Amino acid sequence: MDKITVSAPGKLMLLGEHAVVYGHPCLVTAVEQRLKVTVEKSNTNGLTLNAPDVSVNDYYKPIAQLGNGEIPKGAKFVEIAVLNFFQKHKFSDGLKITTNSEFSSQFGFGSSSASTVCVVKALFELFEIKTTPKEIFDLSYKTVLDIQKTGSGFDVAAAVYGGVLYFITGGKVIEPIIAGDLPLLVAYSGVKADTVSMINLVKEKMQTHKEGVEEIFKNIANLVEEGKIALMEKDWQRLGTLMNFNQNYLEDLGVSTEKLDDMVLAARKAGAFGAKLSGAGGGDCMIAVVPEEKRKNIEEAIKSVGGEILDVKVSNEGVKIEI
């Protein structure tokens, strides 16, 4: 095989962000929007990358130099994924890689982890090495850690497995939850968040207020355990209430923003079962669980405080071969 196209879904955190970085569980869902990566063998001695969504055009690096020198931000995850795969499986072929996304990298849907997962899966296929989802997870998570130095890996798991997952740090537990048609509403706050700086902000809080932060994390972990049951029972009212509690804890941690608070409040006032920020905070998206008959009103309420409604549905499909 000389060429393959693979796709993986984006993700949204339902409950448990930040606590999951410290060994606690979270609940994450994959979304319908996908990122596609085409990988083909080339007769150059290097990696050529085109990733127009992140302004990378005809980037070239000799295979022997992978991981060395300046790497543009938009090329990092692909380059290090190739390096990790080649080092582990002893290849050094020239490659041409093209990525294409159905969602903007602004939204915090996990485009970096989705592209990493696609590259790793594509390379296993292209070089005809038998693999398992857990192996794809492990190599992709290593890649993310090599670059970010931090992160729980929940976004990598969503891209590999799809669907709704109960997830514990580093993939210690990755459990699919059958949640049916989760009535989710998603809106963008207009600000791109920087995950690593938000993780560091919480780390500083942990240093100055250890007991308080640990208490918050324990409470968030309890919400996740209850949320897992609410999801399995399709009890959206209860899930909404848990999201509201989770938002309060995230505000206590200092990761929400005025805009996110306004959007969350607007959603609740207009009849959402519950609403919260989703992800690292500092911007990106908010999510709400909503009664369908009130969806339109809730959307209007969020728009009236400056939120942008995104057409996002949960998806069961993890990483897969396209052609």
Ligand code: MEV
């Ligand atoms: C970021 O989307 C969610 C965090 O929990 C980070 C992580 O789990 O890797 C803040």
